[in-house]
Amino acid sequence: MATARKIELFVKASDDGRNIGNCPFCQRCFMHLWMKNTPFTVTFVDMKRAPEVLKEVAPGSQPPFLLYEGEVRTDVNKIEEFIEETLCPPHYPRLSPRYDKSNMAGSDIFHKFSSYIKNQNPAMEEHNEKALLRTMFMLDKFLGTPLEHELKADPNLKVSKRLYLDGDELTLADCNLLPKLHIVQVVCKEYRKFGIPKELTALSRYLSNAYKRKEFANTCPENNEIINAYKSVAKYYKI
Incomplete structure (x- = not known):
């Protein structure tokens, strides 16, 4: 049995300070720790009020940051590497x-979404939307193409049946991508009346499967948090 350790994750707080705010990197770390099936605490850091916790624990840093047995890690990639190295098999997945x-x-x-939603030139709207769509079609193609282990199990398989990016279990790849896809869906719907095309069945299936997982669904910020975060940069072109 693994020894209990004191693990504290600090993430950006929502406007009311009670939940997670709009930050895909914070959600990425939140999901990662949740998937490790180990006890940990989460502190929502109110960035508007310059909380003392930042001055005391990680001066000059922005969430997310990790406090592990009193030692602080502040870079999202280093946090991820540390979690994988420390909370490792056989006690952790x-x-x-x-x-x-x-x-x-x-x-x-x-990246394509940011160019699309922050564009200030209506003449570039169609170009940016097509660029974003191309990346979605590429992702859909990847999700619909059987991976090596699937073909080994069934050489005649034409369309992948896997639940997530890498197989039937969530991985760090999903922790990185899903929070961003959630933001893309919410913001594009609100500010562009634009959604994932119905013909992208593999991508739609992937997201449907993901929202059924508590590690993802329960770490998503509220839609209004995301919408308000983009209010100052997004333009309503399609109302």
Whole structure:
């Protein structure tokens, strides 16, 4: 049995200070720790009020940061590496994906989304929307293409049946991508009346499966948090 350790995760707080705020990196770490099936506490850091916790624990840092047995880690990638190295088998599940390509799937979506939603020039609207759509179609193709282990089990398989990016279990690849996809869905619907095309069945299936998992659904910020976070940069072009 693994020895109990004191683990504290600090994430950006919502406007009311009671829940997680709009920050895909915070949600990424939240999901990661939850998936390790180990006790930990979460502190919602109110960034508007310059909380003392930042001055005392991680001066000059922005959430997320991790306090593990009194030692602070502040970089999201280093936090992820530390969690995987420290909370490792046989007592904790290994969450790194088996395929490198799973880590890369959908990697350009958030960048294209940012260009699309922050665009101030109506003449570029169609161009940016098509660029975002191309990244969605690429992700859908990846999700619909059987992976090596699927083909080994069924050489005649034409369309993947896996639940998530790397297989039937959530991995770090999902922790990275899903929070961003959630933001893309919420913001595009609100400010562009734009959603994931119905023909992207593999992507739609992936998201449906993900929202059934408490590690993802219960760490998502409220939609209004996300909408308000983009209010100052998004333009209503399609009302």
